[in-house]
Amino acid sequence: MPGGKFLVLTFAVAMTIWLGGLLLVVAYNIVGGRISLRGLLTETLTGQMAAFSRPQMLFVSLAAAATYVGKAIEAIGTTNTFPPVPTELVAAVAGSQAVFIGGKWLSSALSKLRAPGAVK
Amino acid sequence: MNPERTTYLFGFAFVALMLLAAALLFVFAPAIPAGASMPPLGRLIYALVGASALGAVILLSALGATVIIKMALGTIDLKYLVAEESGAASLSRFQMLLFTFVIASLYFLYALYGLMNGDAAKLPEIDGSVLGLLGISGGSYLLSKGISAASSANASNADTPAVRTNR
Numbered sequence: 438m439p440g441g442k443f444l445v446l447t448f449a450v451a452m453t454i455w456l457g458g459l460l461l462v463v464a465y466n467i468v469g470g471r472i473s474l475r476g477l478l479t480e481t482l483t484g485q486m487a488a489f490s491r492p493q494m495l496f497v498s499l500a501a502a503a504t505y506v507g508k509a510i511e512a513i514g515t516t517n518t519f520p521p522v523p524t525e526l527v528a529a530v531a532g533s534q535a536v537f538i539g540g541k542w543l544s545s546a547l548s549k550l551r552a553p554g555a556v557k
Numbered sequence: 558m559n560p561e562r563t564t565y566l567f568g569f570a571f572v573a574l575m576l577l578a579a580a581l582l583f584v585f586a587p588a589i590p591a592g593a594s595m596p597p598l599g600r601l602i603y604a605l606v607g608a609s610a611l612g613a614v615i616l617l618s619a620l621g622a623t624v625i626i627k628m629a630l631g632t633i634d635l636k637y638l639v640a641e642e643s644g645a646a647s648l649s650r651f652q653m654l655l656f657t658f659v660i661a662s663l664y665f666l667y668a669l670y671g672l673m674n675g676d677a678a679k680l681p682e683i684d685g686s687v688l689g690l691l692g693i694s695g696g697s698y699l700l701s702k703g704i705s706a707a708s709s710a711n712a713s714n715a716d717t718p719a720v721r722t723n724r
Binding site: 444445446447448449450451452453455456458459460462463465466471472473474475476477478479491494495498499501502505506509510513514517518519520521522526527530531534537538541542545548549 | 625658659660662668669683684685687705
């Protein structure tokens with residue numbers, strides 16, 4: 438294609454700037470409070486602070502993302518394929534999700550039991 | 558300025574730019590293979606393909622820039638980016654946003670590195686385990702939404718008195 442390499446490079450640079458801009462705008466809005474994180478660690482069904490399920494999922498997600506970014510940056514230049522996610526990391530994320538879903542299901546069941554008119 | 562007029566103005570400017578690019582490519586199109594003469598039809602196709610590709614790059618870049626500028630100015634409201642309809646932030650949405658950003662950023666990084674090293678024709682490949690991780694995240698989001706929806710439905714059923722009919 439005419440000027441193909443130049444066009445591909447221009448587009449890749451434009452998209453990288455775009456993605457960087459998107460990240461910056463989202464981060465700026467989170468820090469400025471315009472993207473609401475209110476209730477991130479609160480159980481929506483009961484309105485109470487989640488003791489374990491939510492904080493652990495937040496921690497595991499951030500840790501998994503950071504670990505994978507480190508691993509992928511290390512592998513740049515050696516391969517054109519994303520490095521595989523370590524099995525331990527997949528297991529940790531899956532386990533964390535299971536705890537989160539379990540906690541949500543439990544609080545849903547408890548709120549049903551506590552609801553007025555529930556059979557005691 | 559009248560928005561309709563501005564749109565027409567940008568449209569005409571864009572078409573004029575594309576025509577100019579096509580004309581320039583038509584005049585200066587290099588022959589393939591080098592040194593051979595290119596027939597006029599081949600030269601025309603070459604020019605049109607080049608101008609269309611340039612147009613696509615400009616359009617997509619302009620679209621991306623518009624979205625970012627509107628987000629930065631607050632015209633596109635990001636308040637509920639990670640929040641549910643109730644306004645409370647959702648941890649599952651936050652996690653999906655995080656994973657999407659991580660994978661998209663790495664993809665661009667790999668693609669740019671490939672371009673810089675003359676490997677422009679090959680797009681980076683995403684390992685199956687990375688897609689699996691995104692799948693786990695998406696699946697748990699769906700489950701969590703299902704539990705919330707079922708719970709809300711139960712709560713509204715409890716609030717509504719049952720209708721009795723005589724049969």
